[in-house]
Amino acid sequence: MRRLPAIILSLATLLPALAGAESAAQQRRGGRQRGGQQQQPAGQPAAGEPAEPQRGGASSGETLIRNATILTASHGTLTNSDILIRGGKIAQVGQNLRAGSNARVIDATGKYVTPGIIDAHSHAASDAINEGTLSVTSMVRIEDVMNPTDINVYRALAGGVTVLNILHGSANTIGGQNAVVKTKYGRPIRQWFFGAPPGIKFALGENVTRKTPFALPGQPLPPQRYPRTRMGQEEVLRDAFTRARSYKRGWDDFNARRANQPPRRDLQLEPLVEVLDGRRLVHAHGYRADELLMLLNLADEFGFKVKTLQHVLEGYKIAPEIARHGAGGSLFADNWAYKIEAYDSIPYAAAIMTRAGVNTSINSDSSERVRRLNIDAAKMMKYGGLSEQEALRLITLNPAWQLGIDQRTGSIDVGKDADIAIWNGHPFSVYSRAEMTFIDGEVFFDRERDLAMRQERQRERAELERAEPNQAPGPAGQQGPGQQQRRRPPGDDGDDQKDNDDHDHPHGHSDDKGGRRQ
Amino acid sequence: MTTNRFARRALAFVAAVAFISSVATVPARAQQASANMGPAFQSGTPGTFAIRNARVVTAAGPDIENGTVVVSNGRISAVGASVTVPNGATVIDARGLTVFPGMIDLGTSMGLVEIPQGATPTVDVSELGDLNPNVRAIDAVNPHSAHIAVTRVNGITTVLSAPTGGLISGQASLIHLLGATHREMTIQPSAALVINLPRAAGGGGFAALLAQQQGQQDATAQRERQTEAIRRMLRDAEAYGRALDAAAADPRLPRVEPDVVLAPLVPYVRGQRPVIFRADREGEIRAAVRFAEEMKLRPVIFGGAEAWRVASFLKDRNVPVIVDHVLNLPSREDDPYDINYESPSKLHAAGVRFAITSGDSGANSRDTPYHAGMAAAYGLPKAEALRSVTLYPAQIMGVGDQMGSIEVGKVANLVVADGDILEARTNIRDLFVNGRRVPLISRHTEQYEMFRNRK
Numbered sequence: 026m027r028r029l030p031a032i033i034l035s036l037a038t039l040l041p042a043l044a045g046a047e048s049a050a051q052q053r054r055g056g057r058q059r060g061g062q063q064q065q066p067a068g069q070p071a072a073g074e075p076a077e078p079q080r081g082g083a084s085s086g087e088t089l090i091r092n093a094t095i096l097t098a099s100h101g102t103l104t105n106s107d108i109l110i111r112g113g114k115i116a117q118v119g120q121n122l123r124a125g126s127n128a129r130v131i132d133a134t135g136k137y138v139t140p141g142i143i144d145a146h147s148h149a150a151s152d153a154i155n156e157g158t159l160s161v162t163s164m165v166r167i168e169d170v171m172n173p174t175d176i177n178v179y180r181a182l183a184g185g186v187t188v189l190n191i192l193h194g195s196a197n198t199i200g201g202q203n204a205v206v207k208t209k210y211g212r213p214i215r216q217w218f219f220g221a222p223p224g225i226k227f228a229l230g231e232n233v234t235r236k237t238p239f240a241l242p243g244q245p246l247p248p249q250r251y252p253r254t255r256m257g258q259e260e261v262l263r264d265a266f267t268r269a270r271s272y273k274r275g276w277d278d279f280n281a282r283r284a285n286q287p288p289r290r291d292l293q294l295e296p297l298v299e300v301l302d303g304r305r306l307v308h309a310h311g312y313r314a315d316e317l318l319m320l321l322n323l324a325d326e327f328g329f330k331v332k333t334l335q336h337v338l339e340g341y342k343i344a345p346e347i348a349r350h351g352a353g354g355s356l357f358a359d360n361w362a363y364k365i366e367a368y369d370s371i372p373y374a375a376a377i378m379t380r381a382g383v384n385t386s387i388n389s390d391s392s393e394r395v396r397r398l399n400i401d402a403a404k405m406m407k408y409g410g411l412s413e414q415e416a417l418r419l420i421t422l423n424p425a426w427q428l429g430i431d432q433r434t435g436s437i438d439v440g441k442d443a444d445i446a447i448w449n450g451h452p453f454s455v456y457s458r459a460e461m462t463f464i465d466g467e468v469f470f471d472r473e474r475d476l477a478m479r480q481e482r483q484r485e486r487a488e489l490e491r492a493e494p495n496q497a498p499g500p501a502g503q504q505g506p507g508q509q510q511r512r513r514p515p516g517d518d519g520d521d522q523k524d525n526d527d528h529d530h531p532h533g534h535s536d537d538k539g540g541r542r543q
Numbered sequence: 544m545t546t547n548r549f550a551r552r553a554l555a556f557v558a559a560v561a562f563i564s565s566v567a568t569v570p571a572r573a574q575q576a577s578a579n580m581g582p583a584f585q586s587g588t589p590g591t592f593a594i595r596n597a598r599v600v601t602a603a604g605p606d607i608e609n610g611t612v613v614v615s616n617g618r619i620s621a622v623g624a625s626v627t628v629p630n631g632a633t634v635i636d637a638r639g640l641t642v643f644p645g646m647i648d649l650g651t652s653m654g655l656v657e658i659p660q661g662a663t664p665t666v667d668v669s670e671l672g673d674l675n676p677n678v679r680a681i682d683a684v685n686p687h688s689a690h691i692a693v694t695r696v697n698g699i700t701t702v703l704s705a706p707t708g709g710l711i712s713g714q715a716s717l718i719h720l721l722g723a724t725h726r727e728m729t730i731q732p733s734a735a736l737v738i739n740l741p742r743a744a745g746g747g748g749f750a751a752l753l754a755q756q757q758g759q760q761d762a763t764a765q766r767e768r769q770t771e772a773i774r775r776m777l778r779d780a781e782a783y784g785r786a787l788d789a790a791a792a793d794p795r796l797p798r799v800e801p802d803v804v805l806a807p808l809v810p811y812v813r814g815q816r817p818v819i820f821r822a823d824r825e826g827e828i829r830a831a832v833r834f835a836e837e838m839k840l841r842p843v844i845f846g847g848a849e850a851w852r853v854a855s856f857l858k859d860r861n862v863p864v865i866v867d868h869v870l871n872l873p874s875r876e877d878d879p880y881d882i883n884y885e886s887p888s889k890l891h892a893a894g895v896r897f898a899i900t901s902g903d904s905g906a907n908s909r910d911t912p913y914h915a916g917m918a919a920a921y922g923l924p925k926a927e928a929l930r931s932v933t934l935y936p937a938q939i940m941g942v943g944d945q946m947g948s949i950e951v952g953k954v955a956n957l958v959v960a961d962g963d964i965l966e967a968r969t970n971i972r973d974l975f976v977n978g979r980r981v982p983l984i985s986r987h988t989e990q991y992e993m994f995r996n997r998k
Binding site: 176177179180183231236341342344345359360361362363364365367368369371372373376377380392393397400403404406407408409453454455456457458475479482486 | 657658661870873913925998
């Protein structure tokens with residue numbers, strides 16, 4: 026009984042490899058074309074620009090993780106096995122591996138190793154989420170508003186997370202361009218980028234229609250904006266892609282010397298041309314089965330692929346159709362009932378979609394929830410009976426495919442980036458903790474180091490709280506501005522908390538839960 | 544002709560209105576419907592049951608490696624390694640399985656909220672006005688909320704459903720997650736009074752934004768006014784109670800006019816029932832406890848994010864905490880990343896009584912065990928983590944002698960599972976709520992069956 030799905034699944038694991046090869050080719054062509062010239066992928070220094078100095082320089086060194094239980098996500102579980110990391114890559118996986126004399130050796134006896142966790146839906150590290158004023162904002166980029174000091178990224182690292190797909194919000198039918206980054210907290214933002222293929226956010230359904238008006242205290246409600254219905258959403262997409270197709274034809278004619286003049290550059294349509302050309306991945310927010318099908322049908326008609334349906338809460342009702350289109354699905358594990366659109370959401374959705382042959386991932390859409398995606402994946406073994414490896418793939422190899430980076434990361438395989446999490450117990454146990462998180466072979470989270478630094482941090486904090494407010498450098502005797510702005514007293518938390526979750530967080534209405542709707 | 548057209552338009556209008564109103568009631572109607580969801584789904588199957596060959600985690604004494612639990616007349620009538628199975632009992636072979644006490648989640652508004660956003664007719668959690676001691680959750684709990692079955696099939700058999708909002712929100716009700724009527728569900732309709740003392744520059748997010756907008760002096764004056772309003776009402780209730788007693792003792796005194804607002808407060812101002820205070824910051828917690836002492840109330844702290852900072856203060860006064868923040872993000876940027884994960888272990892080490900709650904209005908109350916599990920990953924002993932969602936919440940609500948563990952005489956709230964119920968991978972195999980066996984179906988299993996084989 027179980028044999029057939031298993032074969033289908035093993036075939037499914039080959040597919041990502043092919044798709045990934047294609048995306049690598051896309052990268053070589055260079056995705057982004059601002060200012061009419063091809064740009065280096067973000068994260069790599071442009072010509073003539075000095076490379077960022079590598080702090081610690083550890084990425085070129087060797088690390089040997091010894092005697093661990095390794096959940097590879099690609100080829101089962103290896104017991105009493107080692108991983109050798111060299112030059113930021115996984116150099117060897119096996120038993121009794123040897124490293125050079127300068128290698129860092131980590132005894133992982135009794136511990137578990139997984140690929141770094143990949144969250145295919147995040148809004149962390151982003152100072153803005155929604156450019157919701159127009160229905161088509163394909164010209165705006167999350168990359169331009171990223172904040173490398175967002176502490177929530179460190180908290181995600183402490184949950185074994187190494188890659189985030191930072192998406193534009195769901196306020197409009199065609200949103201902005203996403204940023205797929207590694208969680209290199211503390212590094213300049215350019216170092217977070219690693220050449221993932223570019224993508225764009227689309228959104229369907231209620232959030233776009235703004236039928237649940239929402240405003241910050243003291244702020245006016247947002248003005249009404251076309252479209253107000255799902256009918257209008259289809260029309261917005263059709264109009265945009267019709268214009269994009271004409272624009273593309275204009276360039277094709279010019280390039281083939283059928284026209285004397287190139288079209289006037291259009292930053293809104295360029296990303297959509299890339300979608301039509303298969304060079305930009307579409308990540309489309311949607312809940313209801315009918316709106317999801319509308320997009321798939323429209324994409325088929327215009328000849329492009331939707332890479333992922335995001336949230337896709339009713340995707341389990343149309344799993345065969347999603348599989349036929351070839352889209353992936355990126356879901357919450359078990360959130361439901363926070364709004365009417367989410368009332369039919371069921372925790373069995375990931376299992377149904379996986380069985381139907383849909384590449385499925387579990388995402389967080391939340392700076393809180395991203396910290397425990399391992400437990401969300403574990404739930405999927407209970408709801409619908411996914412195997413341990415299938416469940417692990419929901420947060421590793423599958424989202425890697427969905428982001429076009431499965432050739433680089435997402436599993437413990439030789440040649441891949443050394444994006445790795447070490448756990449003190451089975452990663453699917455609620456009693457386990459992430460102990461170390463590596464990105465490109467470098468340690469970005471180490472619980473022992475974190476604990477050791479705490480005393481120092483507490484001492485520093487206490488000292489600062491005792492300190493006289495800083496004097497501004499000015500004429501003697503004149504008060505500095507700091508004099509008025511006393512530090513907050515202990516016990517008053519102000520609004521340090523920064524949580525950029527968008528509309529879809531079920532706790533979005535509750536400030537105590539740290540969710541702020543955008 | 545004209546009349547005809549007008550009539551047709553009127554008809555169309557009526558049809559449109561009927562359609563819109565039918566759409567609007569979808570959430571209320573669509574909650575559950577299937578032939579599987581018959582009487583057993585609504586109210587369980589009563590009877591005598593013997594769960595045999597099971598590992599029994601009692602949460603009271605030591606675990607029993609191979610034992611039997613007998614359920615009769617709704618209660619646990621026997622438990623142990625060598626127990627005689629009564630005649631006529633339905634025998635359940637639980638070889639390889641473990642029996643746990645049903646979990647208890649004290650942080651919900653179960654049945655008061657179906658869909659919080661965009662479906663306000665399904666939200667009955669917060670009454671108008673600031674002082675509503677006379678409203679009770681149980682009077683608005685929807686026994687047919689889809690959240691109820693979804694929650695119980697994950698092993699949570701009992702919840703406190705609480706109103707929120709205002710200064711005195713109302714009374715929370717302790718209910719079983721089974722029953723077609725309020726009467727069938729109710730354990731304690733007036734289980735606790737919920738008070739929200741005004742919070743100082745509260746908690747970040749919107750509250751902080753609002754506080755910034757108000758003048759600081761205005762805010763302070765308003766807090767004082769609000770606290771005084773609560774104090775005055777509690778004093779009135781205390782006086783009302785004394786007047787009632789005096790009138791009962793002395794027939795010559797004039798009859799006391801009944802007061803439906805003050806009457807329900809009497810047991811609370813006499814310290815006979817717990818009063819839940821929402822408080823997270825150190826200062827808020829101290830203020831709440833001092834206020835309770837002044838008014839001679841029996842305080843329970845709900846939230847308690849910084850309770851560990853005032854642990855000895857709480858322990859000395861035997862004030863319990865309902866911890867809802869294990870999975871919340873730290874509130875300060877420079878807090879340790881695990882500050883909330885490890886808060887229960889600090890309370891435990893300091894000897895403060897506490898329970899762990901999902902803090903969720905209902906839909907995600909089923910996650911209660913994972914909140915406790917995370918606390919165990921960060922220092923809380925596993926057995927304590929289990930008690931924090933079974934025995935301790937029962938004790939905090941004053942029903943520790945009735946439920947919360949597997950002991951003879953207690954209400955039979957039992958979960959039979961193929962592993963540790965705090966683990967996310969564990970499957971629940973059998974379920975007893977209030978002594979009744981409950982089928983393991985919910986709106987979610989029904990949707991699953993409907994679509995799992997669609998080609």
